[in-house]
Amino acid sequence: MIARYLYAVLVDHTATIASIRLHLAGPMQPLVRAGQIRGYRYGGSFTGAWDRGYDPQLDPRNRRPCPDCAANTASDAGTCLTCTTGEPGTTVVADPKRWAPHPGDIVPLTQLLHPQWRYPKGTTPHAWVDLAGIVQIGPAPAATGENGDELTPPALLQVFDDLHTGSRDPHVAIPDWPHPRFDPAAWSVAVVDAGH
Structure with a gap:
């Protein structure tokens, strides 16, 4: 690493x-x-x-649609826990190089x-x-x-x-x-x- x-x-x-x-x-x-x-x-x-x-991590340019809830903030178990921070339905681009x-x-x-x-x-x-x-x-x-x-x-x-x-x-x-x-x-x- x-x-x-x-x-x-x-x-x-x-x-x-x-x-x-x-x-x-x-x-x-x-x-x-x-x-x-x-x-x-x-x-x-x-x-x-x-x-x-x-x-x-809050910059919209560094966010992408949440892969776990297809950007609709809901999953089979209820509210999506993956995209709870920032713009709902999105997650931060994990690689800072991007x-x-x-x-x-x-x-x-x-x-x-x-x-x-x-x-x-x-x-x-x-x-x-x-x-x-x-x-x-x-x-x-x-x-x-x-x-x-x-x-x-x-x-x-x-x-x-x-x-x-x-x-x-x-x-x-x-x-x-x-x-x-x-x-x-x-x-x-x-x-x-x-x-x-």
Whole structure:
């Protein structure tokens, strides 16, 4: 079985659902070629992880007719128990690889840099990826707040500091090019499901 990990991947602020594959290829394909990961998918099993108002299992695009009651919410034993959550007569598409892409999985970097930003419980990234490479974030930080939100871990704070100071260059894969000073507003972060 392949283990799934949430990777935070730096992409240009112009990235959209329609263009995200191209934006992810540069930083993620070297990891696949080097055998560090088996594959990756935008969102995937982490679809909606940083969007508190979104539940992929309730998204109509991620539901299909219930196979147990033929979408009529009744079975031979009475009320169908398979399709009790969400839209009656439907069940969630079980494979996250088939979930509809969610625009909330592309987050402006400035949002993550805000001092009040907290990761919803269990969604702190396992790794940071940009064109300069990968940084393993390590174990999840201690929860904070009543709802269990998580602080940005020290390893990720260091990445942010290195980007600001120029000691980490997200343009490194573009040789002999005058690299502009790092501007957080020019970047977004994509939620990526990476498999090991």
